[in-house]
Amino acid sequence: MPAPVPLPLIDEAVRRALAEDLGDSGDITSSAVIPEDAQSSAVIAARKPGVIAGAHVAMRTFNLVDDSLRVSTRMMDGARVEPSDVILEVAGSARSILAAERVALNFLGHLSGIATATAEIARAIKGTKARVCCTRKTTPGLRALEKFAVRCGGGVNHRFGLYDAILIKDNHIAVAGGVGAAVEAAKKNAGHMVKIEVEVDTLEQLDEALAAGAHIVLLDNMDPAQLKEAVERTGGRAVTEASGSITVETARAVAEAGVDLISVGWLTHSAPSLDVGLDFTASP
Secondary structure (H helix, E strand, C coil), X not given: CCCCCCXXXXXXXXXHHHHHHHCCCCCHHHHHHCCCCCEEEEEEXXXXXXXXXXXXXXXXXXXXXXXCCEEEECCCCCCEECCCCEEEEEEEXXXXXXXXXXXXXXXXXXXXXXXXXXXXXXXXXXXXXXXXXXXXXXXXXXXXXXXXXXXXXXXXXXXXXXXXXXXXCHHHHHHHCXXXXXXXXXXHHCCCCCCEEEEECCHHHHHHHHHHCCCEXXXXXXXXXXXXXXXXXXXXXXXXXXXXXXXXXXXHHHHHCCCCEEECCHHHHCCCCCCEEEEEEECC
């Protein structure tokens, strides 16, 4: 399993989601229908095949609602599941289980969907040197969790924010006065530990970025033939990253062009949730 997200970040996201769902009055349906002392047990299981991410977030959701709930995992984050595979078991107050249910399932389904989509691309490019990575196109407030889900699916993370790496894009280039000028300015102002990446749209821009000493080149919206030429021109002088509307179906051809990384924004902003559900089993 990839290194987990720090607990304070998980708690912040979960508490925010619980406040949104429970409001000031709590679960008024369960309060009206279920006796306060009713005890039960339930399982969360997969309803579709996929890769799990966020099991520990779902566990934390139940514990933040009621720390007397007994929650255990049957499948770890990063595990592949088939329909009916049990992921979590929970027992205790029936009201508490229902209060946490939707938030726990939302996190688990969303993050597992990201992991599943990432795994599909990772399988498509298996046998090449390329790795699939994510972008900053994440749900506001959930970036750390969504990037964790990418790692669960066999991908790697791009920068986490504007603070941890320099990525010179088309608008930077336009204001700075060209690729070379932008890279030179970055080199003068960045510390020696900070990598400099440049987004290029053409082979001519690629040559400028390499001549200026870029560490990474982002080859944007190039077809496989252009990518192959770009990799050959780079000749190992920089890490090569391909981006731009890459799908499971097109990823193999991109990888076979010889790039080091394939960045896919839709993994975190549009991957469909994995179908998971909670069902009560019996009194504990």
